[in-house]
Amino acid sequence: MIRFDNVSKRYENGHEALRQLNLTIAEGEMCFLTGHSGAGKSTLLKLIMRMEKASQGQVFINGQNLSRMGSGQVPYLRRNIGVVFQNHQLLFDRSVFDNVALPLMIEGTDPSDIGRRVRAALDKVGLLKKEKLNPIMLSGGEQQRVGIARAVVNKPPILLADEPTGNLDPQLSSEIMNLFEQFNEVGVTVLIASHDLSLIARMGHRVLTLSEGQLVTDGGML
Ligand SMILES: Nc1ncnc2c1ncn2[C@@H]1O[C@H](COP(=O)(O)OP(=O)(O)OP(=O)(O)O)[C@@H](O)[C@H]1O
Structure with missing residues (x-):
């Protein structure tokens, strides 16, 4: 489902954020990506979303080679990938419902389907009763749940998260995981x-550890 074949990423300033990375994540797998600050974790996630392109090597998502993908195809790729960020990136001038509906509006989902799908996503994260509120009125943990509902509302087969528990206490972090x-x-x-x-x-899942842009451990638990 996700495959990196000898992937390196050098940013325009010459910094090499990833070096000759090889990894495969199978369909239906759950993995953690860890490593020191600046190790290349966010860069790896950006390559999967095609927010950045590999400088060398190939990234494959569902067998599709992202290096060969034209920019017109990128929105179709992104429909398969839900993304959760540490700082939620919610819109505070709209309700919880409207925040979660956003990906469906962008995709042009039939308006009669939107309500049902948004409520199904809010139900999964336990926020069905808060759909009318502005996210500013929610706790940090609840805001993160809104971000997760938004990431899964169009049922993407891949879910990526970049430090999704960074601002949360241990109890809330466990709940989010x-x-x-x-x-x-x-x-x-x-x-x-x-x-x-x-x-x-x-959590006991596969752990990938990056150091200085290289994959230094892959597999077993920590
Ligand atoms: N757009 C960019 N241009 C130049 N260098 C960048 C860019 N984005 C990231 N980098 C550099 O690439 C390296 C890897 O950054 P990245 O954000 O992938 O690391 P990270 O492991 O996610 O770090 P953190 O845990 O601090 O978020 C860092 O040295 C960073 O400064």
């Missing part, structure tokens, strides 16, 4: 970048 696990249990491929080694160790 359990939510990711629930999506994984119904077949979603999940890749989470996180610094939180103790939480990652407790």
Whole structure:
């Protein structure tokens, strides 16, 4: 489902953020990506979304070679990938419902389907009763759940998260990780970048560790 073949990424300023990376993440797998600040975690996620392009090597998503993908195809790629960020990136001038509906509006989903699908996503993250509120009125953990509902509302087969628990206390962090696990249990491929080694160790999934842009461990738990 996700394959990196000898991938290097050099930014325009010459910095080499990823070096000769080889990895495969199978359909339906759940993995954590860890490593020091600047190790290349966000860069790896950006390559999967085609927010950045590999300088060398190939990235394949569902067998599609992203280096050969024209920019017109990128929006179709992104429909397969839900993304959750640390700082939620919610719109505070719209309701919770409207925030979660956004990807469906962009995709041009039939308006009669939007309500049902948004409520299904809000139900999964336990926020059905808060759809009319402005996200500013929610706690940090709830805001992160809105971000997760928005990422999964169009049922993407791949879910990426970049430090999704960075601002949360340990209890809320565990709850958010359990939510990711629930999506994984119904077949979603999940890749989470996180610094939180103790939480990652407790979860017991495959861990990929980057150091200076290289994959230094892959596999077993921490
Ligand atoms: N657009 C860019 N232009 C130049 N250098 C960049 C760019 N984006 C990231 N980098 C550099 O590439 C390296 C890897 O950055 P990246 O954000 O992938 O690391 P990270 O592991 O996600 O770090 P953190 O945990 O701090 O978020 C860093 O040295 C960073 O400064």
